[in-house]
Amino acid sequence: MRLLVVEDDKHLNRQIVTALEQAGYAVDKAFDGEEGGFLGETEPYDAIILDLGLPKLDGVSVLTGWRRAGKRTPVIILTARDRWSDKVQGFDAGADDYVTKPFHMEELLARVRALLRRATGHASSELVCGSVRLDTRSGRVSVRGAPVKLTSHEYRLLSYLMHHAGRIVSRAELTEHLYDQDFDRDSNTIEVFIGRLRKKLGVDLIQTVRGLGYLIEPKGEA
Amino acid sequence: MKAFRSLASGSIAVRLAASALFWSFFILLTAGLILSALYRDTTERAFDARLLAYATDLASDLVAPGNPEEREFGALGDPRFNLPLSGWYWQVGRPDAAPRDIRSSRSLFGAQIPGLVPPGDDSRFGEVRKGYRSGPEGRTLRLVERDVDLGEDGRYVVRVAGPADEIDGEVRRFTFALTVTFLLLGVALGLTTLLQIRFGLRPLMRLRAAVSAVRRGHADRIGGAFPEDIAPLAEELNLLLDTNREILERARTQVGNLAHALKTPLSVIVNEVEAAPEEIASRVREQATLMRDQVNYHLDRARAAALAGTLGTITEVAPVVAALTRTFEKIYRDRDLAIASDVAPGTRFRGERQDLEEMIGNLIDNGCKWAARRVQLSALPVSEGDRPRVRITVDDDGPGLPEEARATMLKRGQRLDETKPGSGLGLSIVGDLAALYRGSLALAHSPLGGLRVILELPGDGA
Numbered sequence: 001m002r003l004l005v006v007e008d009d010k011h012l013n014r015q016i017v018t019a020l021e022q023a024g025y026a027v028d029k030a031f032d033g034e035e036g037g038f039l040g041e042t043e044p045y046d047a048i049i050l051d052l053g054l055p056k057l058d059g060v061s062v063l064t065g066w067r068r069a070g071k072r073t074p075v076i077i078l079t080a081r082d083r084w085s086d087k088v089q090g091f092d093a094g095a096d097d098y099v100t101k102p103f104h105m106e107e108l109l110a111r112v113r114a115l116l117r118r119a120t121g122h123a124s125s126e127l128v129c130g131s132v133r134l135d136t137r138s139g140r141v142s143v144r145g146a147p148v149k150l151t152s153h154e155y156r157l158l159s160y161l162m163h164h165a166g167r168i169v170s171r172a173e174l175t176e177h178l179y180d181q182d183f184d185r186d187s188n189t190i191e192v193f194i195g196r197l198r199k200k201l202g203v204d205l206i207q208t209v210r211g212l213g214y215l216i217e218p219k220g221e222a
Numbered sequence: 223m224k225a226f227r228s229l230a231s232g233s234i235a236v237r238l239a240a241s242a243l244f245w246s247f248f249i250l251l252t253a254g255l256i257l258s259a260l261y262r263d264t265t266e267r268a269f270d271a272r273l274l275a276y277a278t279d280l281a282s283d284l285v286a287p288g289n290p291e292e293r294e295f296g297a298l299g300d301p302r303f304n305l306p307l308s309g310w311y312w313q314v315g316r317p318d319a320a321p322r323d324i325r326s327s328r329s330l331f332g333a334q335i336p337g338l339v340p341p342g343d344d345s346r347f348g349e350v351r352k353g354y355r356s357g358p359e360g361r362t363l364r365l366v367e368r369d370v371d372l373g374e375d376g377r378y379v380v381r382v383a384g385p386a387d388e389i390d391g392e393v394r395r396f397t398f399a400l401t402v403t404f405l406l407l408g409v410a411l412g413l414t415t416l417l418q419i420r421f422g423l424r425p426l427m428r429l430r431a432a433v434s435a436v437r438r439g440h441a442d443r444i445g446g447a448f449p450e451d452i453a454p455l456a457e458e459l460n461l462l463l464d465t466n467r468e469i470l471e472r473a474r475t476q477v478g479n480l481a482h483a484l485k486t487p488l489s490v491i492v493n494e495v496e497a498a499p500e501e502i503a504s505r506v507r508e509q510a511t512l513m514r515d516q517v518n519y520h521l522d523r524a525r526a527a528a529l530a531g532t533l534g535t536i537t538e539v540a541p542v543v544a545a546l547t548r549t550f551e552k553i554y555r556d557r558d559l560a561i562a563s564d565v566a567p568g569t570r571f572r573g574e575r576q577d578l579e580e581m582i583g584n585l586i587d588n589g590c591k592w593a594a595r596r597v598q599l600s601a602l603p604v605s606e607g608d609r610p611r612v613r614i615t616v617d618d619d620g621p622g623l624p625e626e627a628r629a630t631m632l633k634r635g636q637r638l639d640e641t642k643p644g645s646g647l648g649l650s651i652v653g654d655l656a657a658l659y660r661g662s663l664a665l666a667h668s669p670l671g672g673l674r675v676i677l678e679l680p681g682d683g684a
Binding site: 009011012015016019053079080081082083084085087088091092095096097098100101102103104105114118 | 478481482483484485486487488489490491492493494496507510511514518545546548549552553555556575576579580582583584587
């Protein structure tokens, strides 16, 4: 899952990015409205955290711009303005959630999880495919009840495939959603991670669809 | 003078009417006095002419050949000279003659007409003298006197008198007619003055209506063309309105900026302390929450206070409720809440949209936090006496509040259940805002089973 954080306060931006990375997301960051607007429009993010009081271009304009360009990426607005008129304005501009400053990082992470779940049509924070369970809250993975230790890249890969279970996910899509923009992308690494993941899980969960990509069946291993 | 000044400061219409009245009265009175004096003069002259004609008749009798002492006088053809004490008299004699040597009309009944000049005074000899004298029975007489010089037969004085009340009566009749005419004229003048004042002051009335429309929020600015006398005033008022709005807008922006400026560092502090030992972290969190609530509360108060006393606008309630319902459906979409609203058409709030959003938003939010399944809002215009009001009722099917808790609930910052999210300031902010708008907030038992919050605000009857 790849996220974008648009926040002009450097400290807060760093805190959010760090917290999100620790939770297993690939995170890009922007510090003003123009940069954020451009990234949000050109990169395929799974969710965006957007501050409203931004230099150069304010958050509501950025959001309106994305929605007008047809971008449906879930957006959480992060702002100090907590009057209802501000919230109405934010939601009407196309926001999916609204977090007011000051906030607890835990709350923001919970909102991000809920938003991603909702966007992929999952009701619970625990994703289950056959004998494999992935708890998005704790970031733990288990097979037949036994915990499996994954690196953050492996976790991201599995989480993305399980979020989109039942759908063939191409290698290019995985690259776009698993790495932030500064990462040195090499499509071979995906194959390496898939190989490691298969070995660690020990079950035949991830299928290779020749020429198209990878697939996890919702009911689990074939 | 003092009374006049207070009258003058009271109303332009009264001022104009008073000055018109004063000047009309003054001019009409002067004209009346002059006319009356002229008429008296004319009447006197005509009367004198008649008397003089009689006197000339008598004089011509006097100068006829023969001895004046033995001559017959008085065939003047007017029976009143024969009627005793009729007021019409004549008298012919030497200025220094003894009474018995004097001939007089029968009406004089042996009395005498007093002379206009003392006997022996020759200074006005030869003139026709006129004047008033008191005659028999104390009646005032108009008297004409002329001298006839018969050479060796000596000098004679001819006096003819008529009753002065005839002149007075005629003048009085004339003055009466004049007074009636002038009174009618005055009334007509007064009426036209009133019409003029109304016509002349109509632009001012229009200006007043325009200002009042702005105050009641029916218009943003003072529109329409005004005569050049008051057009600058309308323009100044518009500029004042603009300035007012600008100040309000600036205050609002500054408050927002301040909130933003304070809360971002607060976020950083709260998140930075997460790494610290739990005891410190929780205390910092607690204090940061307190700071946020205080900042919110006082900024809201400051903003609302800046608002009070500014010119009002009218806000349609329905779009505000629709926007908020939309928002809350997104916020609580995971909780399977039904938010129903019923706003009577034409429900309007006399105040700022943002404040209405803040109040209704807090009420719905409070309802949503407690509700099991349903939150219901209704808004309708009511009238309390002759003042239009808006009544907004928010019901939920949550646990509700016992009666004694409802009273404490509205106190500042009171939160009855610390486990529910939110600062607990919501309802008290609504209460404060409502109070600023001279509205009221009340809690009751809801037919849905939970709490009913009733908010009453000034409405718009037009």
